Amino acid sequence: MQKPSIPRGTRDFGPLQMAKRNYIFNTIREVYEQYGFAQLETPTMENLSVLTGKYGDEGDQLLFKVLNSGDFLSKTQAQDYSAGSKTMLTKISEKGLRYDLTVPFARYVVMHRNEISFPFKRYQIQPVWRADRPQRGRYREFYQCDADVVGTNSLLCEAEIIAMINEVFNGLKLSDFTIKLNNRKILVGITEVIGAEGKEADFCVAIDKLDKIGLDKVNEELIQRGFSQESIKLLKPVFEFEGTINDKLAFLKDYFSASETGLQGVKETEEILSHLQSYELEDNHLELDLTLARGLSYYTGTIFEVKANGVQIGSITGGGRYDNLTGVFGLKDISGVGISFGVDRIYDVLEELDLYPESTATQVQVMIVNFGEEMMNKGIALLQGLRKEGIRAEMYPDTAKMKKQMSYANNLNIPFVVLIGEDEIATGNYTLKNMIDGEQAAYKINDLISKIKNSR
Amino acid sequence: MQKPSIPRGTRDFGPLQMAKRNYIFNTIREVYEQYGFAQLETPTMENLSVLTGKYGDEGDQLLFKVLNSGDFLSKTQAQDYSAGSKTMLTKISEKGLRYDLTVPFARYVVMHRNEISFPFKRYQIQPVWRADRPQRGRYREFYQCDADVVGTNSLLCEAEIIAMINEVFNGLKLSDFTIKLNNRKILVGITEVIGAEGKEADFCVAIDKLDKIGLDKVNEELIQRGFSQESIKLLKPVFEFEGTINDKLAFLKDYFSASETGLQGVKETEEILSHLQSYELEDNHLELDLTLARGLSYYTGTIFEVKANGVQIGSITGGGRYDNLTGVFGLKDISGVGISFGVDRIYDVLEELDLYPESTATQVQVMIVNFGEEMMNKGIALLQGLRKEGIRAEMYPDTAKMKKQMSYANNLNIPFVVLIGEDEIATGNYTLKNMIDGEQAAYKINDLISKIKNSR
Numbered sequence: 001m002q003k004p005s006i007p008r009g010t011r012d013f014g015p016l017q018m019a020k021r022n023y024i025f026n027t028i029r030e031v032y033e034q035y036g037f038a039q040l041e042t043p044t045m046e047n048l049s050v051l052t053g054k055y056g057d058e059g060d061q062l063l064f065k066v067l068n069s070g071d072f073l074s075k076t077q078a079q080d081y082s083a084g085s086k087t088m089l090t091k092i093s094e095k096g097l098r099y100d101l102t103v104p105f106a107r108y109v110v111m112h113r114n115e116i117s118f119p120f121k122r123y124q125i126q127p128v129w130r131a132d133r134p135q136r137g138r139y140r141e142f143y144q145c146d147a148d149v150v151g152t153n154s155l156l157c158e159a160e161i162i163a164m165i166n167e168v169f170n171g172l173k174l175s176d177f178t179i180k181l182n183n184r185k186i187l188v189g190i191t192e193v194i195g196a197e198g199k200e201a202d203f204c205v206a207i208d209k210l211d212k213i214g215l216d217k218v219n220e221e222l223i224q225r226g227f228s229q230e231s232i233k234l235l236k237p238v239f240e241f242e243g244t245i246n247d248k249l250a251f252l253k254d255y256f257s258a259s260e261t262g263l264q265g266v267k268e269t270e271e272i273l274s275h276l277q278s279y280e281l282e283d284n285h286l287e288l289d290l291t292l293a294r295g296l297s298y299y300t301g302t303i304f305e306v307k308a309n310g311v312q313i314g315s316i317t318g319g320g321r322y323d324n325l326t327g328v329f330g331l332k333d334i335s336g337v338g339i340s341f342g343v344d345r346i347y348d349v350l351e352e353l354d355l356y357p358e359s360t361a362t363q364v365q366v367m368i369v370n371f372g373e374e375m376m377n378k379g380i381a382l383l384q385g386l387r388k389e390g391i392r393a394e395m396y397p398d399t400a401k402m403k404k405q406m407s408y409a410n411n412l413n414i415p416f417v418v419l420i421g422e423d424e425i426a427t428g429n430y431t432l433k434n435m436i437d438g439e440q441a442a443y444k445i446n447d448l449i450s451k452i453k454n455s456r
Numbered sequence: 457m458q459k460p461s462i463p464r465g466t467r468d469f470g471p472l473q474m475a476k477r478n479y480i481f482n483t484i485r486e487v488y489e490q491y492g493f494a495q496l497e498t499p500t501m502e503n504l505s506v507l508t509g510k511y512g513d514e515g516d517q518l519l520f521k522v523l524n525s526g527d528f529l530s531k532t533q534a535q536d537y538s539a540g541s542k543t544m545l546t547k548i549s550e551k552g553l554r555y556d557l558t559v560p561f562a563r564y565v566v567m568h569r570n571e572i573s574f575p576f577k578r579y580q581i582q583p584v585w586r587a588d589r590p591q592r593g594r595y596r597e598f599y600q601c602d603a604d605v606v607g608t609n610s611l612l613c614e615a616e617i618i619a620m621i622n623e624v625f626n627g628l629k630l631s632d633f634t635i636k637l638n639n640r641k642i643l644v645g646i647t648e649v650i651g652a653e654g655k656e657a658d659f660c661v662a663i664d665k666l667d668k669i670g671l672d673k674v675n676e677e678l679i680q681r682g683f684s685q686e687s688i689k690l691l692k693p694v695f696e697f698e699g700t701i702n703d704k705l706a707f708l709k710d711y712f713s714a715s716e717t718g719l720q721g722v723k724e725t726e727e728i729l730s731h732l733q734s735y736e737l738e739d740n741h742l743e744l745d746l747t748l749a750r751g752l753s754y755y756t757g758t759i760f761e762v763k764a765n766g767v768q769i770g771s772i773t774g775g776g777r778y779d780n781l782t783g784v785f786g787l788k789d790i791s792g793v794g795i796s797f798g799v800d801r802i803y804d805v806l807e808e809l810d811l812y813p814e815s816t817a818t819q820v821q822v823m824i825v826n827f828g829e830e831m832m833n834k835g836i837a838l839l840q841g842l843r844k845e846g847i848r849a850e851m852y853p854d855t856a857k858m859k860k861q862m863s864y865a866n867n868l869n870i871p872f873v874v875l876i877g878e879d880e881i882a883t884g885n886y887t888l889k890n891m892i893d894g895e896q897a898a899y900k901i902n903d904l905i906s907k908i909k910n911s912r
Contacts, residue, residue, distance in 0.1 A: 003785075003786070004503075004505075004506050004563040004566055004567055004785045005503060005506075005567070006498075006499055006502065006503065006563075006567075007499065007501050007502070007503055007550075007551050010499035010500075010501060011499065012496070012497070012498050012499065012564055012567075012568075013496065013497040013498075014496060014564075014568065014571075015494030015495060015496065015578070018494070018495040018496065018497060019494075019495075022495070033819065033848055034843045034846075034847075034848050034849070035843070035848075035849075035850065036819070036820045036823075036848060036849065036850030038471030038474070038475075038819045038820075039471060039474040039475075039478070040468070040469065040470060040471065040474065041468070041469040041474060042462075042468050042469075043462055043463060043466035043467065043468065043597055044466075044500065044553075044583060044585070044597055045463050045466060045520075045585075045596075045597070046462065046463070047460075047461060047462065047463055049460075050460050050461075050462075061525075061526075062525075064501075064522050064523070064525070065522070065523040066520050066521070066522055066523070066553070067520070067521040067522070067523055067545075067548075067549060069517075069518075069520070069587035070517075070587075071540075071541045072541055072544075072545075073537070073540060073541045073544060074541075078534075078537065078538075081529070081532075081534065081537040082534075084527075084529060085527045085528050085529045085530075088528075088529060089523075089528075092523075093523060094463075095463050097500075097522070107460040107462075108468055108470075110460055111460055111461070111462075111468075112468075112470065115470075117863075117864050117867035117868055119852075119853055119854070119864075121850070122471070127500060129500070129501075131525035131526075140501075141499055141500055141501070149853070152853045152854050153854075154853035154854050156832065156836075156851065156853045157853055159836070163840075274833075275832065275833065275836060277833070278832075278833040278834075278836035278837050278840075279836060279840055280837070280840065329459075329460045330459070363489070363492070363494045364492045364494075367492075376612065376731065376734075377730075377731065377733070377734040378734075380612075380615070380731060380734035380735060381734050381736070384619075384734075384735055384736065387490050387491070390490075391490075392489055392490050392491075392492060393490070393491075393492065394491065394492030394577070395612065396575075397575055397605070397608045397610035397612045397613055398575070398608050398609075398610050407573075408573050408575075411573035412494075412573060
């Protein structure tokens with residue numbers, strides 16, 4: 001008999017994990033909807049023509065490809081086989097699994113551009129697949145939780161996204177987090193000031209590693225990438241400057257006297273901050289991090305990342321503004337800004353900080369003990385009465401020993417158990433047992449309902 | 457420039473469709489949870505060793521197979537290529553896409569049998585994939601919405617499932633539906649009585665077509681499948697009997713005088729009906745349909761299907777009891793009963809009968825008109841005030857012409873628009889425009905909030 005297993009890098013989510021995951025998904029979803037984002041779902045499989053070439057060579061390697069149905073070799077010849085996997089692939093596979101939510105979104109916008117009222121605000125919560133080597137915290141199937149606005153340059157959108165980040169993490173009761181903010185135009189400005197114009201890609205790649213390898217190593221890498229000693233010297237004050245956001249912006253205004261792009265980045269940041277004041281957030285958790293670069297090359301304006309302070313884990317949320325998401329599918333000049341919550345990491349953070357509410361540990365609120373056929377119909381009537389009140393209730397289906405029924409309730413973390421025996425039927429009272437403190441008392445139906453409801 | 461498309465038989469779900477689909481999903485989910493079912497999610501990809509051979513030869517053909525990552529030809533030789541697709545498949549693909557939710561559930565139960573407290577009540581709402589030829593109403597990717605209880609023979613579970621069906625369709629405001637009920641033991645009993653013992657598989661296949669081809673053709677098919685003229689004659693009273701459920705059960709008790717299995721099926725049905733009385737459903741929508749067979753061979757007890765009356769569409773829900781779901785993975789004697797709501801068909805039924813609530817047409821409840829930079833921060837403050845009250849609100853992000861902003865609100869079905877101009881700031885009143893009746897009036901903030909809330 002085969003012993004079943006699941007593919008490497010994939011996971012089953014049992015009831016307890018699902019309750020915690022749904023708590024995170026629902027919190028994010030509610031904020032997205034409150035802010036006017038509408039949900040979109042795209043197919044799991046996309047045509048490879050849509051996916052290929054959008055994620056770099058490495059990304060193409062990491063796409064899961066789906067075999068054509070039927071006799072998949074029918075379009076091949078022996079010489080295709082001899083030519084190897086790359087040639088064969090084009091003849092035996094036309095579809096692949098979604099690699100992220102961004103490219104399918106761009107495809108959707110282009111295909112539906114005549115029905116969409118721009119600015120288009122959509123959110124999407126779906127799994128994606130990457131044939132990466134599985135390791136701790138890295139899976140081959142994982143969910144993304146994206147929201148994007150496309151079709152407007154308005155910096156109100158950036159402010160809205162920062163407000164949403166605050167609302168989501170406040171909603172999740174995570175209080176110690178930092179939103180690191182920067183702007184690609186500021187990074188371009190820096191390369192201009194230090195005499196390395198046009199080298200912002202190299203610059204971003206190098207400073208992206210600052211956290212990991214430190215300033216000296218970053219400077220070494222910059223030199224290797226062709227930056228001059230003079231550039232490194234001019235860069236020094238940027239890295240060394242400390243102060244509030246306003247201090248940093250004042251410093252940059254001076255620093256960028258010769259860079260219009262840099263000044264534009266400062267102006268955008270100021271406008272976002274000005275909008276944010278009207279949101280009256282108690283603490284906006286913002287930090288202007290001039291070394292924040294973010295890898296993805298398509299960002300062109302504001303970029304941001306969220307760190308859970310005190311937890312050893314990478315960024316738990318990220319995003320930014322891009323100017324040409326749909327260009328690759330032929331629709332030019334659609335600017336947008338997006339955000340992506342990293343649900344798997346947020347899950348781990350809440351676990352480590354023990355921030356899940358009690359409610360995620362309890363699915364069924366009350367179980368009715370099964371005392372045998374004669375009592376069953378009484379039990380069903382009570383069951384329906386409880387459910388009508390919005391209480392999640394079940395009756396143990398078999399007339400099993402009391403101990404077995406109680407241990408079932410215990411294992412499922414069911415907080416209350418109701419006993420209906422002959423006494424109960426005679427008196428019209430039900431015995432309610434609190435499974436947490438062991439307390440047991442008799443109640444009329446209405447008091448029973450209040451007791452269960454109030455314990456939530 | 458490539459014109460993007462999506463694979464045949466797959467769909468994008470835009471905001472409006474998602475709102476309607478979520479309405480259905482949430483209704484089902486709430487009932488499942490109210491009845492004590494806990495959510496499970498399994499990976500999209502399963503090992504082919506888990507999937508293959510579980511759905512018959514045709515099913516194996518319809519599995520979407522995923523190419524091994526990297527150089528997928530590395531384990532092949534030229535003679536494998538010459539041997540054809542079947543041989544090649546085993547060397548280049550180890551994973552496939554989930555074909556239903558039942559086999560992954562069985563796999564999960566077997567893998568986690570030591571952690572699970574039986575009876576295990578789980579629900580699962582996830583997409584499945586079948587490489588079927590796409591046609592109207594048949595897709596290559598579609599959602600299933602299953603709930604199963606495993607590890608108990610209790611007929612309370614059948615009663616609970618029938619009650620859930622009632623609650624779901626009542627919740628969806630679908631009033632004209634019929635739950636067709638039968639029992640595989642009744643069908644076995646019939647074959648025994650008509651002298652065709654052991655031929656219940658043939659019997660089920662033939663009578664399954666009764667709706668489509670009529671009694672004469674079914675009889676012809678039975679003859680072809682080796683049933684005698686005498687059998688057909690003995691079968692006649694079963695097909696011809698009309699009456700209430702109780703009439704039918706009384707008829708069967710007599711008919712099954714020589715079939716213990718048949719009598720057992722009658723007894724089970726009576727017990728389920730007796731439980732159901734305690735649920736006090738206004739109308740349980742039940743019909744005992746002695747010709748209901750359901751194709752899947754693994755059913756062993758009660759079977760049921762739901763029909764939306766007056767709509768030309770197949771069954772919208774189905775399920776039944778099985779005795780050996782996990783046997784194929786080495787875990788014997790796990791009896792269970794399950795139900796599956798057909799969301800795509802339910803979607804079409806609600807559409808045809810125009811049963812979606814207004815709320816599914818409206819995502820954003822109010823839009824604040826953007827009158828320019830100076831008014832923006834006033835607008836943001838109002839925006840946040842509305843959102844704190846649970847109202848889904850947005851501000852148009854750009855200072856566009858009034859007409860453009862209004863047409864955006866119209867296209868998105870936003871029922872209210874707020875205007876904040878200089879007048880409004882001077883008086884402290886906001887102008888609220890009802891986009892449906894065109895009515896426009898000035899309100900203090902609290903009245904504005906009530907007005908919007910009460911319109912829901």
